[in-house]
Amino acid sequence: MRDGGVNRVDLPESAGPLLHDSLYFTASQWPEKIALICGDRKYRFAEIRRSVDALAASLQQRGVRRGDRVAIFLDNGFEAVAGIYAVLRIGAVVMPINPFTKRDKLAYLLDDSGASALLTHALLREAWAGALARNRMVHTCIVVAATSALADARCVHYEQVASGGTEPRDVLLIDQDLAAIIYSSGSTGDPKGVMLTHLNMVSALRSVSAYLAIRESDVILCALPLAFDYGLYQILMGFKAGASVVLELSFALPAKVVQVMAQERVTVLPGVPTLFAQLLNFKALPKFDLGSLRIITNTAAALPEQQIGALRRQFPQARLYSMYGLTECKRVTYLPPEQLDVRPNSVGRGMPNEELWLVDEAGNRLPNGSVGELVVRGSHVMRGYWGKAEETAIRLRPGPHPGERVLYTGDIFRTDHEGYLYFVARKDDVIKSRGEKVSPREVENVLYNLQGVYEAAVIGVPDPLLGQAVKAFVSLRPGFHYTEKEVIRHCLSSLENFMAPKQVVFVDALPRTATGKITKTGLE
């Protein structure tokens, strides 16, 4: 691969085939329109394009090339948005990392992906400084808001590199190039990097934008982390449509977010059940005028029927979409809002430009009215897991045409007679907490790092706020004693907050099968 001239014809009436083309297209159409609202600061499209170009040029000058991986380890904010587009602009691959990630896991992610550069924040130093110290592949680390000297010679201040009117060199890039690697928890315990091409992401973006009918006048509230594809796509969708995105750091204090929603006349609210539970628990909600809200979307975990009812009573003017997806292809289904009364528990049917079917254990296609594993076919399906051929072969298998591969989701669904899908279970034991995947193995591995832990088993238990809460059962070696809080604290020092157990139960011994393996049957 080499850098070169742009080898494609731009279509003047619409954005080109690459994921970042829509930002440039929108910035040429509506340069003065507000694109992003972060706290007190509002950014126009032209301003974002300038910052993206400056950062992109700096990354290029520092040797980041087409195909290189660049980790974005930041909380929600302008710099994360600029970073994502700058990386895409120079043909490098965006690797968004959850800002709650701790040192050891960050080190694993940087190492596994062979990342060349890291964009991060001074507040997250505890995690990145340690990870960087044992990594030799990362040659550039750009740090936002660093007030003191940066210890590592590879580090530079964001504020120094993101200013200036330099434009990056154009890079030969086609839609088969990788746009992003998004890490996702897997049943084996090692996070897997989902490889997505520009075509994959542009396809998903087109389909989702089409069925939601996002328009230029929309104002999208994004309080979901950009490291989570559901959050990332709010930015992509907003910038594609020329809409405005209000980017919030957190939904932890709903009063503030609701105030901002009323003030900015927010029209689109994407959430997960945990966020909607917080919103509905906020008793002063009726005092705010949220009449501008016209679309509410839910995914990552099923919305309980009672919450669906409460949201519809609270926001009768808004269309509520129940959706289902997975990082491996972004989105799979949506339920048209008018179907909510007919089949409230369904996540709907396929979105535009994709084909879905269920298969039995032998891989045979099943008719409507069956139960089986969901298979997805479409140009949004990932290229595979980075450096993990075996895991890729489990998920991506031959499709109907020679050379084609389709996605076996590992999720079991039931269809009704019209083909609407109802989630039944996962084939593996991955937990969904706050809408994010948690691998029990990954948590158990951390528990075993605690010296006194003899056996550990982690399961998900129903939780009204989290969907599922992580619960750990541990037995201790003789002579050791821990409190529940000590065990949770240990887990939090290695795991993202949503992965750490909410409850720890100490037992004398864990149940075992006849062959001596720990079994989780009967634990609850």
Next chain:
Amino acid sequence: MEQIKQQVRAYILDNFIVVGASSEFQDSDSFIEHHICDSTGFLELIGFLEEKYGIKVEDEEMVPANLDSLNGIAAYIVTKRPH
């Protein structure tokens, strides 16, 4: 004011699981930005403030200016507490 800050800091360090350098947070540091409080954390913190200082935190008052730092909390408690 200083006493309130000390008491709230002690509560946070005792009850929340604050790991690593975050435990050295400054009076003006945002709990959200420093990953000290999530949504459950804020609910627990509010419960503590109500009990300890005999106040009622109204839903509309649950905003960062009042709750997201030791300085904010101390100023808020002073205005709320019966004189």
